[in-house]
Amino acid sequence: MLNEQTRYSRLANLTKIINTKLDLREVLQHVTTAISEEIVQCDAVGIYLPEKNGTFRGFVGKPDVINGETLDMQVIDLERDLLAKEVVETKKTIYIPDTTKDHRPDPRSMEAFKINSLLALPISYGEELFGLAFLFDYAIPMNLTPLEIQSVEAYVNMAAVAIRNAKNMEQLESMVEERTKELAAANEKVTNVIESITDGFFALNKEWKFVYINQHQYLPANRTREDVLGKNIWEVLPKSVGTVMYEEFHRAMTERIAIQFEAPSAYDDYWYEAMVYPYDEGICCLFKNVTEKRKYEEELKRLSNLDLIGQMAAGISHEIRNPMTTVRGFLQLLKQEGKYEKHDGLFELLIEELDRANSIITEFLSIGNTKTSDLQMYDLNSIIQEIAPLIEIDTRNQNKTVHFDLHDIPELLLNRNEIRQLIINLYRNGLDAMCKGQVLTIRTYKEDENCVVLAVQDQGEGIRSEIIEKIGTPFYTTKDHGTGLGLGICYAIAARHQAKIEMQTGSEGTTFFVKFSK
Numbered sequence: 001m002l003n004e005q006t007r008y009s010r011l012a013n014l015t016k017i018i019n020t021k022l023d024l025r026e027v028l029q030h031v032t033t034a035i036s037e038e039i040v041q042c043d044a045v046g047i048y049l050p051e052k053n054g055t056f057r058g059f060v061g062k063p064d065v066i067n068g069e070t071l072d073m074q075v076i077d078l079e080r081d082l083l084a085k086e087v088v089e090t091k092k093t094i095y096i097p098d099t100t101k102d103h104r105p106d107p108r109s110m111e112a113f114k115i116n117s118l119l120a121l122p123i124s125y126g127e128e129l130f131g132l133a134f135l136f137d138y139a140i141p142m143n144l145t146p147l148e149i150q151s152v153e154a155y156v157n158m159a160a161v162a163i164r165n166a167k168n169m170e171q172l173e174s175m176v177e178e179r180t181k182e183l184a185a186a187n188e189k190v191t192n193v194i195e196s197i198t199d200g201f202f203a204l205n206k207e208w209k210f211v212y213i214n215q216h217q218y219l220p221a222n223r224t225r226e227d228v229l230g231k232n233i234w235e236v237l238p239k240s241v242g243t244v245m246y247e248e249f250h251r252a253m254t255e256r257i258a259i260q261f262e263a264p265s266a267y268d269d270y271w272y273e274a275m276v277y278p279y280d281e282g283i284c285c286l287f288k289n290v291t292e293k294r295k296y297e298e299e300l301k302r303l304s305n306l307d308l309i310g311q312m313a314a315g316i317s318h319e320i321r322n323p324m325t326t327v328r329g330f331l332q333l334l335k336q337e338g339k340y341e342k343h344d345g346l347f348e349l350l351i352e353e354l355d356r357a358n359s360i361i362t363e364f365l366s367i368g369n370t371k372t373s374d375l376q377m378y379d380l381n382s383i384i385q386e387i388a389p390l391i392e393i394d395t396r397n398q399n400k401t402v403h404f405d406l407h408d409i410p411e412l413l414l415n416r417n418e419i420r421q422l423i424i425n426l427y428r429n430g431l432d433a434m435c436k437g438q439v440l441t442i443r444t445y446k447e448d449e450n451c452v453v454l455a456v457q458d459q460g461e462g463i464r465s466e467i468i469e470k471i472g473t474p475f476y477t478t479k480d481h482g483t484g485l486g487l488g489i490c491y492a493i494a495a496r497h498q499a500k501i502e503m504q505t506g507s508e509g510t511t512f513f514v515k516f517s518k
Contacts, residue, residue: 024166032060044062044113046060076132091129131163200213200216204233218289253282271293320357377413380444402440405444434509
């Protein structure tokens with residue numbers, strides 16, 4: 001036996017090992033080594049841990065092999081080993097100094113390992129049993145004293161603490177793993193929700209760096225989200241510095257308020273709506289392309305203007321035309337009288353101006369008419385061919401050329417006279433935009449199974465950006481003697497035919513597309 005000071009020193013060292021070592025086998029090996037050195041006459045020490053089937057299997061101890069069996073091959077069955085069963089049930093240490101006089105130990109083990117005396121101890125903490133410990137000498141009795149048994153119990157208690165710590169650690173690790181899985185699943189759900197948004201979405205930290213960006217967010221120059229994550233947004237989008245986006249993002253970041261705004265893209269020809277929200281680490285933004293929405297709003301505005309003009313025209317046309325007809329009639333009578341012959345030129349001018357005013361009123365009525373009437377199945381190509389001679393004469397008179405590129409297209413429900421007027425207005429606008437020697441092209445083709453297109457293309461200088469938004473607005477014109485009603489009439493006719501007008505313009509010319517649905 002070691003002296004008391006050595007024993008307490010070893011216990012202190014073992015306590016330190018238990019509190020620092022995480023590997024259970026290594027800790028219990030220290031316990032069994034300490035026991036064998038504390039009780040020097042002990043040949044064998046074994047620690048057995050419970051199995052799921054109710055037995056106990058050897059886990060660690062000394063020696064590694066006894067009578068040809070390794071420790072992990074040794075299994076204690078409580079049905080056969082009444083000693084082990086009693087220790088489990090009572091959680092008390094039992095010392096048998098002479099196994100020949102005690103029937104409780106498993107006789108097979110007693111015979112196999114020539115056990116003459118045996119010390120069995122529960123490895124327990126509180127009411128919880130963690131395992132069993134057994135000590136014996138090979139073929140000779142141990143002759144343990146009560147003090148030696150108490151010493152062994154002290155070390156076995158250390159084993160109980162070690163096993164409890166290991167189980168707690170396993171439970172903690174299991175809880176952490178489970179919680180990690182739950183958080184990962186929750187995060188995946190949130191990510192799936194954000195990724196399912198068909199609009200763009202991204203988050204920035206307070207250093208303006210991308211911390212998240214979904215798959216639908218537009219990025220210039222074919223960049224991917226992997227390219228921009230962790231980078232400063234103003235380095236990724238330098239053209240946006242100084243724009244409405246730049247100012248509103250800074251306002252949301254500084255004032256910590258939600259902001260919504262619309263603005264044109266600094267990179268492509270589209271409008272976007274941005275909804276910016278502050279969060280703890282920065283701001284997040286939902287980006288939505290609203291180009292079609294703005295076109296729709298502009299079209300509603302245009303139609304609203306047409307409706308207003310129509311109401312005005314309907315209200316005043318009757319009151320104005322009647323006195324105009326009267327005045328025109330009297331002017332013709334005065335012109336026929338010989339004494340006013342010297343004023344014939346003046347009478348002609350007055351009559352022409354009255355006719356011009358009457359034609360403007362007629363155009364008013366054409367714009368304001370929103371009802372579709374007299375629609376019949378017509379071949380659009382045949383209508384174009386009917387007025388082709390007129391178009392060719394106009395182009396030759398202006399030293400310009402017209403080219404017809406008409407493809408096979410199905411018949412459409414059309415108002416023949418209105419479509420003639422639409423084509424005339426479009427081709428005359430095209431001629432006005434061109435210089436001498438340039439070519440006007442009129443095309444028809446099928447865009448798909450349900451769409452027929454009429455395209456009028458000029459070779460002018462294109463339409464300036466500040467004018468594009470006003471195209472088709474009644475009374476807006478860039479011509480010196482224009483009324484600003486030509487394109488307005490075209491839009492009204494298209495609307496009555498359930499068609500839409502689109503435009504492409506650039507330095508090489510402008511093309512108006514009238515798209516008819518079958």
